[in-house]
Amino acid sequence: QVQIFTKFGHFIRKFGADVLQHPRGVATDCWGRIIVVECKVMRVVIFDMLGNLLNKFSCSQYLEFPNGVVVNDQMEIFISDNRAHCVKVFDYQGNYLRQIGGEGVSNFPIGVGITASGEITIADNHNNFNLTVFSQAGQLLGALESKVKHAQCFDVALMKDGSIVLASKDYRLYIYRYVKIPNLSL
Numbered sequence: 001q002v003q004i005f006t007k008f009g010h011f012i013r014k015f016g017a018d019v020l021q022h023p024r025g026v027a028t029d030c031w032g033r034i035i036v037v038e039c040k041v042m043r044v045v046i047f048d049m050l051g052n053l054l055n056k057f058s059c060s061q062y063l064e065f066p067n068g069v070v071v072n073d074q075m076e077i078f079i080s081d082n083r084a085h086c087v088k089v090f091d092y093q094g095n096y097l098r099q100i101g102g103e104g105v106s107n108f109p110i111g112v113g114i115t116a117s118g119e120i121t122i123a124d125n126h127n128n129f130n131l132t133v134f135s136q137a138g139q140l141l142g143a144l145e146s147k148v149k150h151a152q153c154f155d156v157a158l159m160k161d162g163s164i165v166l167a168s169k170d171y172r173l174y175i176y177r178y179v180k181i182p183n184l185s186l
Contacts (some may be wrong), residue, residue, distance in 0.1 A: 001016045002051070008137065015050075019056070022038045023037075024038050039066055043057060059096075059123055063081050065083040067080055068112045085107050086100060086101040086109070101132060107130075113164075120135070121134075150168045
């Protein structure tokens with residue numbers, strides 16, 4: 001189920017227990033809708049901010065192990081797929097649109113995000129913590145690798161100030177700073 005709290009941790013409401021089976025990732029869009037991706041049943045469920053079911057659709061023919069979700073302002077849903085080594089993109093009606101990344105580029109992703117400038121980031125902790133950056137169309141823009149090894153990482157979040165928050169199995173949050181350095185042409 002989905003539970004809503006204030007920023008101070010006070011419970012507001014819960015919903016979705018009668019609909020959701022295996023929720024794995026959750027995101028909100030700029031219209032207040034709540035998008036949940038479910039593993040095992042491989043589907044997306046969309047609620048309004050009060051918890052009313054708006055839509056649900058199966059992604060089973062496209063996903064292997066979905067684990068993270070983010071949405072853009074064009075009503076596209078970006079789902080990281082750990083076993084397919086990529087992000088799959090759908091519209092709100094369930095139509096498959098495109099793939100971003102792939103094996104050898106974004107191995108075993110643990111999450112997906114959108115930066116303040118609209119770039120898609122795919123996070124993985126295959127060997128080290130890695131962040132691969134793409135345009136929303138899927139063009140590879142760059143890749144970053146941490147020199148620090150982490151225990152199994154579960155999720156990643158992007159903050160408005162450019163920080164990347166990584167949640168790991170050792171019950172810690174690691175904060176990285178993502179700074180885009182402009183090209184210096186001579």
